[in-house]
Amino acid sequence: MAVMNLISAVNHTLDLELGRDESVVVFGEDVGLEGGVFRATVGLQQKYGEKRVFDTPLAESAIIGTAVGMAINGLRPVAEIQFSGFIYPAYNQIISHVARMRNRTRGRLSLPMVIRMPHGGGIKALEHHSESLDTLLGHIPGLKVVTPSTPYDAKGLLLSAIRDEDPVIFLEPSKIYRAFRQEVPEEDYTIPIGKAKVLREGTDVTVVSWGAYVHEVLKAAELLAEEGISAEVIDLRTISPIDRDAILESVKKTGRFVAVHEAAKSFGPGAELIALVNEGAFLYLEAPPARIAGFDVTIPIPRGEHHYFLDAQRMAYGIRKVANY
Amino acid sequence: MAVMNLISAVNHTLDLELGRDESVVVFGEDVGLEGGVFRATVGLQQKYGEKRVFDTPLAESAIIGTAVGMAINGLRPVAEIQFSGFIYPAYNQIISHVARMRNRTRGRLSLPMVIRMPHGGGIKALEHHSESLDTLLGHIPGLKVVTPSTPYDAKGLLLSAIRDEDPVIFLEPSKIYRAFRQEVPEEDYTIPIGKAKVLREGTDVTVVSWGAYVHEVLKAAELLAEEGISAEVIDLRTISPIDRDAILESVKKTGRFVAVHEAAKSFGPGAELIALVNEGAFLYLEAPPARIAGFDVTIPIPRGEHHYFLDAQRMAYGIRKVANY
Amino acid sequence: MLVEQYGPLHGNMFQIMDENGIILRPDLVPELSDQEWLELYKVMVKTRCADDNALKLQRQGRMLTYAPNTGQEAAQVGSAAAMAEKDWLVPAFRELGAWLLRGVDLEKVYLYWYGNEFGSQFPEHVRVLPIAVPIASQLQHAVGIAMASNIKGEKDVTVAYVGDGGTSTGDFNEALNFAGVFNAPVVFIIQNNQYAISVARQKQTRAETLVQKAVAAGIPGILADGNDLMAMYAATKEAVERARSGGGPTLIEAYTYRLGAHTTSDDPTKYRQDEEVEQWQVKDPIRRMKAYLTKRGVWSEGDDLSLIEQYSQEALEVFRKVEASGETRLEDIFHYHFQETPAHLTEQYEEYVQYLKEVE
Amino acid sequence: MLVEQYGPLHGNMFQIMDENGIILRPDLVPELSDQEWLELYKVMVKTRCADDNALKLQRQGRMLTYAPNTGQEAAQVGSAAAMAEKDWLVPAFRELGAWLLRGVDLEKVYLYWYGNEFGSQFPEHVRVLPIAVPIASQLQHAVGIAMASNIKGEKDVTVAYVGDGGTSTGDFNEALNFAGVFNAPVVFIIQNNQYAISVARQKQTRAETLVQKAVAAGIPGILADGNDLMAMYAATKEAVERARSGGGPTLIEAYTYRLGAHTTSDDPTKYRQDEEVEQWQVKDPIRRMKAYLTKRGVWSEGDDLSLIEQYSQEALEVFRKVEASGETRLEDIFHYHFQETPAHLTEQYEEYVQYLKEVE
């Protein structure tokens, strides 16, 4: 087993899959020669050649649009969008085609493709480099959206994504690209898309999060444990489709629910989770299900971003309220 | 007072405002010479000339992007997107600039502009002609999103939108463009953005909807009234920001809540409404707040659309369940 | 090479046959037999008949919105005829002639316009993409397909269509540029039918020709008479062969005219003059090919009348079948989104079935 | 007209001054006094000093990400200098020289890169847009501003910038096309600095020049030596005058080179050779203008040293002020989204203030 951080796990996984399946191709802006602005694809062009790992011109719509064509013609494209905030020019391709081609053709054309990108913020980056797309992608019928919170998960989920016969959006929490290292098996393993994971068992309140925030939530749970509040922490892993059963099971046990996310609050992913909890576990609820979320503001550039992004203390504050309700 | 349908109310309002304020300009695909594929702008180019009412090339990103520039340089652009399903190529301009310019420049540049478009479905149109953008626009900090359900509201809300110093998205329910006529005052009046309207008072359950569905909800309320269920029906009018107080006030009275919308269920606007109700009226709830929504599927083309779009009977069925819970 | 004489900046339009079916450039007539030209002619006639039939049905309220092709048959059939068997065709939404030629059943086409997704479920061997409604977005798929052919070392070429209006979009330009950079074996065909709904070609761009947009991507282009079946065939053939032999993409502007409405929802008299339409009626691609074939002695007015009769009859029968297909089945709107339908979708389906049972 | 000699398809690059400050085309030297050239030169030097200072500070961990301009000063200053007082400038994100010339305070610029939105709050009379991060999206704003000038009957011209990478985007092409159709008084300046992060210009497009992308929109264009202050001034001047007098848009390709990194997060040795950089160092726009001015007798090495000293000092002082500004105030992230802050935002703000009180 090798020790990897999240970005090196992504690199390792792409390497593995490029080696295993010659229909896999990897491309995007600065992906080839440079190996990606975050180095996710470093070394891959040298190893697999310019036909399979390549730079594209600066045009996100065409990156996704050509991926659609490649998937139709027998490849398994893994396209990189340089930052989640630059997905918008490709939004038409994603909504109108990536998500719909299979249904439009009643199964005739499927699109086994992955769109991966650094996601979320908290890295003191420029404007548009910190966006959370949970809702903007999760709401689109026909898409699967996954996000790992550890190097181990990154590998398992990315392998599932690449091997899926349908398009998968793979959101990589850039904040924790290099935050910590973990043992990651060299061999092949997958983590199922659509399944959440209980990271910490607890009895008083269910807290659901994903991506980089998971680690803050775990810290918050520690803080709360010291006060005698036992939080069950669930890593959603897949944003769409949501593993409702896992959440409901937990809420039925704890009677309380909190969603914690980076994206803006209104029409955010927390709303969906709260709705699901209402639909499936209303009678178990001992407190209003709550969300601890981004403000409904444009994510501030660096000198203000600490106001926006949540730390364990703020999460604990919000969870505590629900636990003590 | 003249009798107008919704589309003629839009036309009349644009006429009024073009006449009153020479900084108003109206443009989009087929908007000038033809007067719009739905005839929303018919006659306006003849009256106000090609400088103020004009056709653009087929490029939604540029339609919105140039509107941003016009708004910066002293105009009040009213841009038409031909169908809501064609907004996606402009999504980058909308999210990255329309919604952010004021905040980005700390108030230096504001964008008094309106983006109007036919919205929603149920008109047996081709693919991409029936989309509901509630969530995809509502989730964006910095945007206001309104939608009228009557000719009267269309005028009042559109005048507010054009006169707003900030960008407003104006979603016109195409299904009811010509569904009915109503007396609309010739003179100037506005309806405030951000305020919902109680259309029917009731005591048993609060039902929130907007746009074309409002009329089906009212029919559903009639059906339910016959069974002795008294539904309070609220027309949201503004999708973002939501008039939370109006909803909570009603829910506190009825103890039950249902959101009814065309958009897909998951991560849809109903989730946000349910979350708000949880946050603000949890202890008043006598039943799980519910949503009656579109399936999480691509909206079917005409021969299947009746499966997707809700009628009064289906709405009544869902509302009844909540009322009888 | 044709692109040298009729390229983006020469201002010449490539023509082989004039409006009366007279060959202007015998040296450039492609080497097809009379019989082969006749077959292509028949596809044009079939397209026209299918069109006429659809319009008639639409007026009877039996067909929904429909986008007619009348006037553009040569641009479609001539270009598609230049393709090899395994080549890919990527349509916009008004390419009936090309579809029919490439093996798409009229039944599928009618079924699509009738409002059923199964109309886009072509058989495995038909390498034709479904209609793309978001204008020009399909060109990027075409480039991707062509890039994949390159990557896999296969020799297939992709032929893709777009309208004059579509050339104003970002997607069009990005597609051409990608195609150039990756030397993708793709041929882009602009059906310049002079209008994008009501917006005249002159209002789409200040460029004198649309083919000059090839210059931006550094790829070759050619302006061809889109109502001249032979010119369209020859221009596309050259481009397809260049692509197949590693020469990369080509842009073809097929200069043509939409003789009918944009779609059945549209009233063209609002934005154009009758005289203009009449001038173009004279250039009708079917008329001139008929004149040519008649002069060649392989076709007659009588043949034509019975062919039209036959095709019209067939089209009507096909439509009757489509009409009998009825409404979309409920399960079909749920079960094609993913290879494995996720639980929440199944549940939504089941809840609805339950509802239907209860209200029955 | 210059566009006739150096237009998109002539393959000639417009130069007035060579790499050593020797005038090659005395007939084309714009009518500026030595003093005026010197003033422009000073802005270039100021830009370079501000850049150097920012990089130094960044290495000290006091500045965040920063995008250096070194090597591109003439392309920026020369073009912006051709504008009239009320003209609009629409930057991409690497136009420090143009900003400074057009009256944007260095303090604002540093504040922006320091990570504070007030860095984009320019005074009312400064007709300069903020940095646009989404590549090429700003060009459409420029066209809209210019269209508004036309609609209002005002004579202002808009000058907008984009990089070589940006020319591959849909937005770039749509913007040029709109500008052509609406005859918008706008001048587009491509700073072709040969790279988009690591992607070399040759990989962005198969087009031989970037200026030939003007052909797609049917607008004039000119390829100019972007390291030649005089050429950039003359080319832009002609374009601005054409725009002002109703002649519509122009595309200018400023052929230049980014001598430094893409941003401070980037290591250019990963994707380019030292020799290449060295070749371009010889073409340094400041170096050659200094040689020219020295030869004209209005400048000396000593003057230069003390100017650099002065500007470096000033830049550092400006930065110290910026650094002292500290963090963004909480209320500022809430209160600029709308003219009237809606209730839910106020509430979110208040809740957070409450939280801060409680945890204190």
Ligand SMILES: Cc1ncc(C[n+]2csc(CCOP(=O)(O)OP(=O)(O)O)c2C)c(N)n1
């Ligand atoms: C992105 C997008 N915007 C708008 C539309 C609405 N629309 C459908 S067809 C059309 C005109 C297309 O014109 P052109 O490309 O010339 O093709 P033609 O209809 O003439 O075949 C428009 C604007 C659309 N389908 N997609």
Ligand SMILES: Cc1ncc(C[n+]2csc(CCOP(=O)(O)OP(=O)(O)O)c2C)c(N)n1
């Ligand atoms: C739409 C979009 N995609 C990607 C990026 C990330 N990015 C920032 S700068 C850059 C390269 C820009 O190259 P160029 O246009 O040549 O400008 P230069 O940096 O050379 O000045 C990229 C890809 C972005 N800012 N916007």
Ligand SMILES: [Mg+2]
């Ligand atoms: Mg057309």
Ligand SMILES: [Mg+2]
């Ligand atoms: Mg560059």
